[in-house]
Amino acid sequence: MNRDDARTLVAEVLARIAPEVDLADIDPGEPMQPALDLDSIDFLNLMTGLHDHTGLEIPERDYPELATLDGCITYLTERT
Numbered sequence: 001m002n003r004d005d006a007r008t009l010v011a012e013v014l015a016r017i018a019p020e021v022d023l024a025d026i027d028p029g030e031p032m033q034p035a036l037d038l039d040s041i042d043f044l045n046l047m048t049g050l051h052d053h054t055g056l057e058i059p060e061r062d063y064p065e066l067a068t069l070d071g072c073i074t075y076l077t078e079r080t
Contacts, residue, residue, distance in 0.1 A: 001054070001077055001080040003073050006080075009076065010072050013049035013053065014046060017042050018037075018042060021038075026069065028070040029069075031067045031068055032067060032072075047066065056080060
């Protein structure tokens with residue numbers, strides 16, 4: 001998976017969780033939860049959605065790496 005594919009996937013999964021979210025509105029290095037007003041369940045649903053689409057196991061200890069859009073993209077591109 002390349003960076004564009006990863007960004008598209010994150011956007012698609014987030015659209016199902018929080019349809020009002022627009023990734024263009026945030027700094028890619030900014031933590032997504034406060035920037036997009038996501039609660040912990042929304043974030044968990046994001047992790048589950050990424051797993052469902054990629055088959056990639058994302059252990060809870062790795063969640064901090066996925067806290068930002070850049071982090072999600074990097075994590076996905078390095079592991080898929």
